[in-house]
Amino acid sequence: MEFSEIVQRRYSVKSYDPEKTISDAELKELFDEVVLSPSSFNLQHWTFVAVRDSALKKQLKEAAWGQSQMEDCSVAILVCGKLDAYRDAPKIYKEAPEGIQEKMLPMIQNFYEGKPQAQRDEAIRSASLAAMTLMYGATNRGWATGPMIGFDPEAVATILKLTSNLIPVMFIVLGHQKDAPRPRSYRHPVEDVVRLNTLDGPGLNGARNLLSGHQSP
Amino acid sequence: MEFSEIVQRRYSVKSYDPEKTISDAELKELFDEVVLSPSSFNLQHWTFVAVRDSALKKQLKEAAWGQSQMEDCSVAILVCGKLDAYRDAPKIYKEAPEGIQEKMLPMIQNFYEGKPQAQRDEAIRSASLAAMTLMYGATNRGWATGPMIGFDPEAVATILKLTSNLIPVMFIVLGHQKDAPRPRSYRHPVEDVVRLNTLDGPGLNGARNLLSGHQSP
Numbered sequence: 001m002e003f004s005e006i007v008q009r010r011y012s013v014k015s016y017d018p019e020k021t022i023s024d025a026e027l028k029e030l031f032d033e034v035v036l037s038p039s040s041f042n043l044q045h046w047t048f049v050a051v052r053d054s055a056l057k058k059q060l061k062e063a064a065w066g067q068s069q070m071e072d073c074s075v076a077i078l079v080c081g082k083l084d085a086y087r088d089a090p091k092i093y094k095e096a097p098e099g100i101q102e103k104m105l106p107m108i109q110n111f112y113e114g115k116p117q118a119q120r121d122e123a124i125r126s127a128s129l130a131a132m133t134l135m136y137g138a139t140n141r142g143w144a145t146g147p148m149i150g151f152d153p154e155a156v157a158t159i160l161k162l163t164s165n166l167i168p169v170m171f172i173v174l175g176h177q178k179d180a181p182r183p184r185s186y187r188h189p190v191e192d193v194v195r196l197n198t199l200d201g202p203g204l205n206g207a208r209n210l211l212s213g214h215q216s217p
Numbered sequence: 218m219e220f221s222e223i224v225q226r227r228y229s230v231k232s233y234d235p236e237k238t239i240s241d242a243e244l245k246e247l248f249d250e251v252v253l254s255p256s257s258f259n260l261q262h263w264t265f266v267a268v269r270d271s272a273l274k275k276q277l278k279e280a281a282w283g284q285s286q287m288e289d290c291s292v293a294i295l296v297c298g299k300l301d302a303y304r305d306a307p308k309i310y311k312e313a314p315e316g317i318q319e320k321m322l323p324m325i326q327n328f329y330e331g332k333p334q335a336q337r338d339e340a341i342r343s344a345s346l347a348a349m350t351l352m353y354g355a356t357n358r359g360w361a362t363g364p365m366i367g368f369d370p371e372a373v374a375t376i377l378k379l380t381s382n383l384i385p386v387m388f389i390v391l392g393h394q395k396d397a398p399r400p401r402s403y404r405h406p407v408e409d410v411v412r413l414n415t416l417d418g419p420g421l422n423g424a425r426n427l428l429s430g431h432q433s434p
Contacts, residue, residue, distance in 0.1 A: 004354075004357065010255075033224045075349070161415045206245025
């Protein structure tokens with residue numbers, strides 16, 4: 001599907017047909033794309049737990065204050081951020097030219113080691129980039145998706161047996177939409193959220209090509 | 218362009234042709250899609266500063282330890298996370314049915330107010346979802362992109378006159394690639410990063426449809 005159509009079609013779906021299932025092969029096709037998402041230093045600070053088991057989904061629903069999409073979806077995918085992804089650098093840069101390795105490995109270590117806030121920021125940032133790819137890839141294949149942060153992260157960590165190096169960043173529930181589509185919810189105008197050159201610069205309105213701060217070098 | 222082709226084409230580009238420019242109209246088309254990205258409670262915790270001014274790009278390059286893509290790109294877009302986006306809830310839910318407003322507004326307030334870590338996590342999460350849409354939308358229109366976190370956030374905040382409610386989440390530089398494409402960098406196998414049902418469950422390999430924990434309800 002054309003990307004622009006995907007962007008228009010995707011919205012956060014809350015009601016799913018509990019009869020619909022998704023296969024390993026379908027999931028694999030999705031994740032083959034997800035792992036191509038960018039990440040800082042290519043450290044791929046993400047891990048996914050794809051939950052299809054009915055009993056586990058029921059437990060996750062409890063941990064999500066009873067939200068039924070957690071149980072009715074075809075798969076509930078916990079997108080985790082990996083706090084210690086920087087430790088994978090030697091593996092990731094194994095095939096890189098020697099000069100690159102010697103430059104990157106100490107830089108990466110210095111960027112993350114002993115810096116819990118940097119680790120957390122990065123885990124959320126990279127995992128969220130991957131989550132967006134997952135939603136678009138799923139929409140492209142006809143699935144409805146819903147990102148969710150409304151859950152008890154500690155309860156979820158226990159249910160899914162997370163290790164302490166992983167933090168839940170969001171769930172993506174995925175399945176077939178049951179109810180009729182609802183209209184898209186309100187968005188702030190582009191002009192209000194995009195500023196030109198500095199935050200106090202003009203808003204982007206798309207009709208100011210000759211008057212903006214647009215300078216050819 | 219088909220989404221799957223976009224995913225394959227997109228990779229992080231570091232060398233840009235400094236002669237290429239981007240117009241307001243082209244930026245507007247991109248951001249019309251970016252703002253359709255999902256966010257928690259639809260709070261749209263993002264603000265963008267699109268920098269095309271040569272002098273400012275040169276200053277940003279200094280703040281990014283001399284990385285030339287900051288200056289050579291057609292536009293350097295700072296993706297900011299908005300810590301106080303929850304304060305926009307009354308505006309965002311203004312047109313929602315009264316029952317929804319009464320339920321959502323206190324819930325949102327309770328979720329964020331006085332919780333700086335939750336505000337920061339959310340700002341990074343939502344801004345990153347939007348950043349991924351920006352990269353795919355740009356790739357779809359033939360632009361090369363590069364996400365960047367290697368910069369001094371305080372220097373950038375000063376140069377771009379950020380207010381204290383905004384945190385820099387990443388830059389996306391955007392332009393025309395100058396050097397020849399390089400091969401895609403290493404990715405962890407899907408089987409290593411996607412676990413089925415629990416973190417200690419089997420890795421997803423796509424060839425286990427009948428043996429996995431896949432249960433029809």
